[in-house]
Amino acid sequence: MARPRPAKPVKLIAGLLGGDVDLLRRARQKLAHEFGPVDLESELWPFDRTDYYEAQMGPGLQRQFLSFARLIRPDALAEIKCRTNRLEQQIADDCQPLGYPRPVNIDPGYLDLAKLVLATTKDRSHRVYLGEGIYAEVTLHYADGAWRPWPWTYPDYHKPEYHAFFARVRACYRDQRAELERLMETAGDAPP
Secondary structure (H helix, E strand, O other), rough: OOOOOOOOOOOEEEEEEEHHHHHHHHHHHHHHHHHOOEEOOOOOEEEEOOOHHHHHHHHOEEEEEEEEEEEEEEEHHHHHHHHHHHHHHHHHHHHHHHHHOOOEEEEEEHHHHOOEEEEEEEOOOOOEEEOEEEEEEEEEEEEEOEEOOOOOOEEEEOOOOOHHHHHHHHHHHHHHHHHHHHHHHHHOOOOO
């Protein structure tokens, strides 16, 4: 009989989307306050693979990714998505004069050595329900030394610059895991 084991900690990430750089900075500050220091952040990239969000968010959208220094439990993703939804709403409430109902989109997820998982409120055939109205999707997987999309992967997540950023996050995470395992061995505990 297989014995359940605790999941290894994972690297929290967030994808930010918005047309106003100052609002993206505000979202970053709120996320750092909520989830701890940001250890890596991408450049701002044009969000140009779809105009799906323009009606809600306005034109000239830009994407940025953040990763956080503190590792998380993978089963915390549903609660984290609920918290980021509240942060989005706070920003929207503060920015009503802009005339867009959702001036910033925050997509939390996590990365481990094999996959990038995103949280969403939308159910699809390839998503797994986590609880609290939140689903998880494996958006990218790591194989043969590179990040690879699935047939359902959002079009912008096919971009090489995204994959390069996630490779940096993966390397940081690999170092954090190695350090954690070293500390656990020194303390005489089995690694998680």
